[in-house]
Amino acid sequence: xxxxxPPKAIEGTLGFIDERLGSTTFxxxxxxxxxxxxxxxxxxxxxxxxxxxxxxxxxxLTLWFKPSMVEVVYDGSYxxxxxxxxxxxxxxxxxxxxxxxxxxxxxxxxxxxxxLFMASILAHMLRVFFTGAYRKPRELNWLIGIGMFTLGMLExxxxxxxxxxxxxxxxxxxxxxxxxxxxxxxTYIYMFLFGGEFPGQDIVPRLYMLHILLxxxxxxxxxxxxxxxxxxxxxxxxxxxxxxxxxxxxYPFYPVFMAKTGAYFLFTFGVVALLGAFAQINPIWLFGPxxxxxxxxxxxxxxxxxxxxxxxxxxxxxxxxxxxxxxxLNVLIPAAVPLGIVFGGAAAWPFIxxxxxxxxxxxxxNTRPRNAPVRTATGMAAVTFYGLLWLAGAxxxxxxxxxxxxxxxxxxxxxxxxxGPLIAxxxxxxxxxxxxxxxxxxxxxxxESGVILMSPEGRFSERHEAPREEEKTxxxxxxxxxxxxxxxxxxxxxxxxxxGPLGHLRSRLNRAWTFDDIPVxxxxxGHSDQKAIESGSEQVKH
Amino acid sequence: xxxxxxxxxxxxxxxxxGRRRERxxxxxSPAREKALLAEDDISAPxxxxxxxxxxxxxxxxxxxxxxxxxxxxxxxxxxxxxIGWSGRDGGMHGVVRARESNFxxxxxxxxxxxxxxxxxxxxxxRLMTSxxxxxxxxxxxxxxxTRAAFAQDFLEGAEDSGITxxxxxxxxxxxxAAPLGLAPLVLLRDLGPLxxxxxxxxxxxxxxxxxxxxxxxxxxxxxxxxxxxxxxxxFSSPGGMITVLPEGIEEEVPEEQVLTQNAKAVxxxxxxxxxKFKPAKGRENWHVNGIVAYSKVCTHVGCPAALYEQTTxxxxxPCHQSTFDATDAAKVIFGPAxxxxxxxxxxxxxxxxxxxxxxxxxxxxxxxERG
Numbered sequence: 001x002x003x004x005x006p007p008k009a010i011e012g013t014l015g016f017i018d019e020r021l022g023s024t025t026f027x028x029x030x031x032x033x034x035x036x037x038x039x040x041x042x043x044x045x046x047x048x049x050x051x052x053x054x055x056x057x058x059x060x061l062t063l064w065f066k067p068s069m070v071e072v073v074y075d076g077s078y079x080x081x082x083x084x085x086x087x088x089x090x091x092x093x094x095x096x097x098x099x100x101x102x103x104x105x106x107x108x109x110x111x112x113x114x115x116l117f118m119a120s121i122l123a124h125m126l127r128v129f130f131t132g133a134y135r136k137p138r139e140l141n142w143l144i145g146i147g148m149f150t151l152g153m154l155e156x157x158x159x160x161x162x163x164x165x166x167x168x169x170x171x172x173x174x175x176x177x178x179x180x181x182x183x184x185x186x187t188y189i190y191m192f193l194f195g196g197e198f199p200g201q202d203i204v205p206r207l208y209m210l211h212i213l214l215x216x217x218x219x220x221x222x223x224x225x226x227x228x229x230x231x232x233x234x235x236x237x238x239x240x241x242x243x244x245x246x247x248x249x250x251y252p253f254y255p256v257f258m259a260k261t262g263a264y265f266l267f268t269f270g271v272v273a274l275l276g277a278f279a280q281i282n283p284i285w286l287f288g289p290x291x292x293x294x295x296x297x298x299x300x301x302x303x304x305x306x307x308x309x310x311x312x313x314x315x316x317x318x319x320x321x322x323x324x325x326x327x328x329l330n331v332l333i334p335a336a337v338p339l340g341i342v343f344g345g346a347a348a349w350p351f352i353x354x355x356x357x358x359x360x361x362x363x364x365x366n367t368r369p370r371n372a373p374v375r376t377a378t379g380m381a382a383v384t385f386y387g388l389l390w391l392a393g394a395x396x397x398x399x400x401x402x403x404x405x406x407x408x409x410x411x412x413x414x415x416x417x418x419x420g421p422l423i424a425x426x427x428x429x430x431x432x433x434x435x436x437x438x439x440x441x442x443x444x445x446x447x448e449s450g451v452i453l454m455s456p457e458g459r460f461s462e463r464h465e466a467p468r469e470e471e472k473t474x475x476x477x478x479x480x481x482x483x484x485x486x487x488x489x490x491x492x493x494x495x496x497x498x499x500g501p502l503g504h505l506r507s508r509l510n511r512a513w514t515f516d517d518i519p520v521x522x523x524x525x526g527h528s529d530q531k532a533i534e535s536g537s538e539q540v541k542h
Numbered sequence: 543x544x545x546x547x548x549x550x551x552x553x554x555x556x557x558x559x560g561r562r563r564e565r566x567x568x569x570x571s572p573a574r575e576k577a578l579l580a581e582d583d584i585s586a587p588x589x590x591x592x593x594x595x596x597x598x599x600x601x602x603x604x605x606x607x608x609x610x611x612x613x614x615x616x617x618x619x620x621x622x623x624x625i626g627w628s629g630r631d632g633g634m635h636g637v638v639r640a641r642e643s644n645f646x647x648x649x650x651x652x653x654x655x656x657x658x659x660x661x662x663x664x665x666x667x668r669l670m671t672s673x674x675x676x677x678x679x680x681x682x683x684x685x686x687x688t689r690a691a692f693a694q695d696f697l698e699g700a701e702d703s704g705i706t707x708x709x710x711x712x713x714x715x716x717x718x719a720a721p722l723g724l725a726p727l728v729l730l731r732d733l734g735p736l737x738x739x740x741x742x743x744x745x746x747x748x749x750x751x752x753x754x755x756x757x758x759x760x761x762x763x764x765x766x767x768x769x770x771x772x773x774x775x776x777f778s779s780p781g782g783m784i785t786v787l788p789e790g791i792e793e794e795v796p797e798e799q800v801l802t803q804n805a806k807a808v809x810x811x812x813x814x815x816x817x818k819f820k821p822a823k824g825r826e827n828w829h830v831n832g833i834v835a836y837s838k839v840c841t842h843v844g845c846p847a848a849l850y851e852q853t854t855x856x857x858x859x860p861c862h863q864s865t866f867d868a869t870d871a872a873k874v875i876f877g878p879a880x881x882x883x884x885x886x887x888x889x890x891x892x893x894x895x896x897x898x899x900x901x902x903x904x905x906x907x908x909x910x911e912r913g
Contacts, residue, residue, distance in 0.1 A: 034677045071797060077636045098640045101628045105648045137682050170845060173805075174861060177843025177907035187737035187909050195734045197741075197802050198844070202734075234679055242676065249676050256672045263662035270655030277648020285637075292805035293766055293785050293838055295846045295860055312843065312878060313862045319880030324913040330878045331843060331907070364679055396863065406863055407876055 032252035036237035040127045042264060046120035049268040050113045051223060057110040058212060064100055066092040067208035069164065069201040078285055086164075086289035089204045093163040093284055109276035114156050116272060118304040121149050129346070129379050131366035133236045135359075139350040141229050146347050148222050151215055153304050158211040160282065160302055164204055167282075169290030170299050172203060174312075181331035199292065239365050239477030241470050248364070300394060310392030311338045314413045338389055342382055349378075356509040370439075371478040373432035374513050380428040381421035388417045436518040439475045442467050443520055480521065481514035602668035609661030616654035620647060741909060745795065745807040746886065747900030749788035759889055760896035762789040763811065763835070772811070773893050774830060780815040783850040785838060788897065806905055808838040808846065809886055811895070812868045814855060822871035828887040830895055835886035836872045837905040840864055842879035844907045857883065880908065 005011060018024040068088035074081045076091070077098045096103035125145055128134050134142035157175070161168045176198045180190045195202030234248055242249035251257055275281075287296065301309055311334030318329040353375065354360060369376040391398065392413035399406040446464035453461050467475065628643040684692075700706050749761040762771040766785040769792055777784070786809050795803050814832045821829060828834070836857070840847045845861035850868070856875065857866040864879030866872040872883035884901040904912055 032675065032677075034675055077640075079636060098636060101624060101643060102647050104640050104644045105651070108644070108648075170861065173845055174843045177845075180907050180909045181843075183910050185910075187741065187911060190909075191734040191737050191740075192730070193734070198805050200802055201798050233682065234677075242674075245679065247676050247678055249674055251672055251674055256666060256670055259662055259666045259670070263659045263666065266655045266659035266662065270652050270659055273648055273652035273655055277645055277652055290801075292801060293787075293808035293846050293848075295848050299845075299861055309862075315878045317842075317864075317874060317878050317880040319908060321913065325910055326908045326912040327910070328880065328908040330880050334878075362682065396860070410863065410877075 030231075031254045033231075033257075034234075034248050034250045035253060035257040036235055036243060036248055036250040038238045040131075041235065043120050043124035043127055045261060045264055046268055047117055047124055048223065048227075049265045050117035050120060050272070051219065052265070053113040053269055053272055054110060054117060055216065055220075057106045057113065058216075060106045061096060061103075061110060062212055064092055064096045064103065065089070065162070065208075067162065067205045069199070069204050081285065081288070084289065087204070089162060089164040090284070090289045093165070097285065105273075105276050108279075108281050109272050111160070111281045112275040112279070113272050114159060115281075115302060115304075116268075118149070118152050118156060118302075121145070121152060122304075125149065125346070126379070126383070129349075130369045130376055131236070131238070132363065132372055132375065133366050134350045135363040136350070136354065137233055137362050138229075138236070141226055141233075142350055143347055144222050144226050144229075146343055148219055148226070150343060151219050151222070155211060155215045155219065156302055156304055158207040158215070161207055162204060162211060163282075163284045164290050165284035166287040166290055166294060166296060167284070167299060169199065169292070170295055171301055171305075173198065173292065178331055178335045181328035181335070183325075183327055183332070199290070234364065236364055236366050239368060239474055241473045243365055245362070245364050300397070303390070306390040306393035307338060307342075307386055308335065308393075310389040310395070310413070311335070313395055314389075314392045314410055314417065316414070338385070342386055345382065356506060356513055358510065365477065367479075368474070368477065370432040370435040373429045373436070373516075376432050377425040377429040381425040384420045384424035385417065388413055388420050392417070433516060433518060436478070436520060439478065440518050440520045443472070443475055443522055447471075475520060476522075478520045480519040481517035599669060602664060606661045606665045606669070609657045609664065613654045613658035613661065616650045616657060620650040620654065623647065623650065737911070741906070741912075742904045743900050744905060745791055745803040746788050746809075746897055749790055750897055750899055752790070753896070758896070759891040760898040762891075762894045762896050763787070763809075763888075764789045764791075766808065772895050774833070774890055774895055775893065777811065777813055777833060777895070778831075780813045780832065781852040783810055783812045785809070785848075786811045786835070806839065809835050810838045810847070810850070810857070811835050812850060812855075812857075814869050818855060818869045820870050822885070825871065825885060825887070827889075828885060830888050830890050833888065833895065834868065835888050835897065836866070836868070836883040837886070837901060838883075839906040840879060841874075841881040841883060841905075841907060842877070847883060 006014070014024060014027070066088045070088050071085050072088050072091050074084050074086055074091055074094065076082070076094050078094055081094065093107075096107055098104070128142065128145070157171065161172050161175075176190055176194065179193060180186045182189060191197070193203070193206070194200045195206070237243035237248055237250070288294075300306070312331070315330050315334040318333075320327040320329065367375075369379075392410075395409040395413060396406060398404075399409045446466050449463045449465040451463040453463055455461065466472070623643075623646045628647065705712055746761070753759075753761040763786040764771050766787050769787075771789055772784075772786060787804065787807055791803055791807060792800060812834055814829075814834060816832045819829070819832045819834075836847075838846050838848065840859040840861070842859065842862055842864045845859050847857050847859040847864070847866065849858040849860055850856070851858065855868040857868050857872065858864070859877070859879070862878050864877030865875045866879070866883050867875050871885060874880065874882060884903050884905050886901055887898045889896055889898045
């Protein structure tokens with residue numbers, strides 16, 4: 001099949017490196033590293049590749065972009081703005097769009113890749129959450145992921161603020177208003193950020209530095225850490241045949257995974273290039289240069305800022321003025337609380353869950369969402385909460401499209417943002433338990449075979465067959481709830497860890513986590529039935 | 543990474559048969575039979591290549607090669623278009639040509655990437671003969687012995703260094719490090735001026751003062767955009783709304799300050815019908831026959847409150863939908879804004895509308911020191 005030794009060129013290079021770094025030991029260990037497969041494992045890859053695309057296209061854009069707010073008069077090839085006063089930042093963005101060949105393409109790919117980057121991180125995080133892949137030993141990677149998403153939001157906000165067009169200037173104005181509302185230090189933060197009063201002349205150059213240097217470097221560092229940790233700990237696997245806590249099953253890194261992931265990078269780049277070519281995004285030339293007195297209706301930020309925008313919109317106008325000071329709850333609460341709940345909660349979740357369940361083991365095989373109903377329901381509640389706030393960020397568009405009053409949409413979101421998560425929690429939990437019941441049924445009674453039997457007495461019945469081995473593995477991956485030691489034993493002595501208010505809370509939460517769990521197992525008494533079913537299926541076959 | 547303990551030794555080579563789904567060549571795969579249930583079916587190559595005969599592998603090879611050729615052609619087209627057509631007549635000349643070039647460059651680029659990706663994917667699925675393998679997962683934590691040995695080394699090192707024995711050394715080192723950490727923060731001080739009273743006044747105050755020094759009643763209002771002073775007679779029909787600025791803001795403010803002063807001074811002028819108008823207490827003479835002026839900067843987070851509904855006399859901020867009543871001192875009717883838009887005192891002089899003082903309260907979003 002292949003030669004005993006690799007070609008000279010490769011052998012020579014490897015030898016050169018090995019003699020200096022001892023790298024062959026590493027290569028030997030990793031060249032066939034196993035990567036378990038599942039379609040949802042590709043979501044994180046999209047994020048990684050979008051990030052690479054962002055670095056490439058962003059570098060291109062910096063070659064022409066001028067991060068300056070000095071006023072110039074436009075004299076480029078976009079005739080409608082000729083003679084208009086604008087900042088150099090806006091002028092150079094127009095120049096990239098209309099006078100640099102491929103500039104518009106790179107701008108649009110850059111923007112689409114940013115949107116895809118954030119979307120795929122979010123999807124990836126949802127996958128990780130709902131399958132329990134964040135559990136020990138992977139909590140650190142989970143935290144790094146949350147950090148990357150948060151930094152990504154800032155990176156995106158700063159990025160689309162750079163062209164200094166009307167829309168992005170409005171975004172900056174809102175950013176300024178939010179900064180100003182911070183108690184005690186708000187006005188100082190505002191002045192230090194903008195180098196004086198809004199808009200001043202410093203903000204674009206400063207955001208430029210943050211956008212192209214500081215934040216990308218931080219994200220790059222986190223990406224590297226994320227990948228190295230993932231590589232070292234090995235990827236989690238879905239609970240399917242051959243995947244256990246002790247072993248991982250899949251195709252070797254070289255050549256299969258390498259080729260697949262390479263193709264995937266090309267797919268990602270291809271799709272983003274398609275979008276950049278045919279789907280217009282952020283047409284800044286239509287918005288015009290920033291003017292603090294002007295605005296267009298339907299001003300919307302990029303999708304990942306929508307949740308903040310929505311929170312700002314539906315917040316009631318609470319403001320406290322006392323002792324000569326003003327506390328703008330109407331700005332502070334929406335700016336800090338919703339994302340604080342979602343991301344603070346997400347960051348704390350692995351540790352809370354481990355504390356509640358008392359599960360300190362390592363997990364390499366994922367859970368099916370149905371098998372952790374409280375986790376899945378909590379996740380769906382968070383998704384609903386986030387989703388409603390996100391939709392509220394477009395309440396004016398919704399009001400216009402569906403011909404309802406703007407105030408009605410606001411009130412709708414004010415109510416559902418509390419009710420929705422609750423309903424989502426309950427419904428999701430019921431669905432999970434229902435699916436557990438179905439699994440228990442499949443294992444206990446088998447699957448319907450479609451074979452109708454008539455007994456000698458003339459009774460009809462359908463034969464149930466044992467599920468396929470693969471299906472059975474998946475279903476039996478469920479870990480049934482273990483009854484926790486009672487809070488007090490027969491002598492009335494409290495169990496360790498259940499003392500005090502915290503201990504009480506823990507036992508309570510633990511019960512809430514497990515009390516309605518439906519055990520899925522091969523029944524003891526059903527052992528002979530099971531045999532009968534299996535022999536029955538044998539009969540059918542011949 | 544070199545301390546990576548993942549060993550492939552645990553995994554026998556690809557030839558280990560027992561791990562693979564047992565399957566007789568020629569019979570349909572169990573996965574395909576119940577496709578919907580085959581969650582565990584690993585979709586990638588599944589060692590398909592091994593089971594194909596040489597003829598169908600040849601066919602797959604040709605398909606892959608075709609895709610690679612398409613990718614090649616597309617990238618050549620990209621370069622050719624760039625050199626030959628995108629810059630014809632010495633540039634792109636505006637929107638139409640920019641769009642055209644965007645379609646061609648983006649289209650060929652996307653085609654090239656996607657064709658290559660499809661080619662590699664088919665290659666992986668149809669031609670690679672790798673089989674799935676199994677590797678051991680290892681305990682990540684070090685064993686007790688190693689931990690104990692490390693703890694020993696750590697304490698020994700601390701002991702040897704003397705840091706545990708010599709508290710003076712330790713404390714002075716900490717003392718030396720503390721201000722060093724603060725130093726960079728000090729360096730950031732010059733990022734901007736202190737807020738002082740900046741947020742409490744606008745250019746209106748300065749302009750009014752200047753006008754009054756010249757013996758006038760106040761400063762004229764100029765229309766944003768045209769920069770022309772506004773007469774009462776120009777704005778006599780009820781229901782209108784325009785954006786105004788203090789006269790001189792374009793000419794007398796240093797150029798780099800104009801936008802910044804604009805951002806605070808920008809004002810909306812509304813002609814409210816006399817029968818609807820309810821002047822606030824103490825502001826009875828701030829309007830001119832129902833013509834009132836409010837700050838355009840929303841008191842929520844500072845967007846321009848730019849929409850005016852003539853029938854209801856509501857001022858709406860399009861960012862977060864704070865709604866103010868123009869007839870009633872711009873009180874908040876709905877939305878997240880907590881305070882009315884500040885009002886600018888108006889009067890008439892020589893037929894022109896003038897402002898007689900600055901806003902009496904800070905314009906724009908609330909802040910801690912506002913009170």
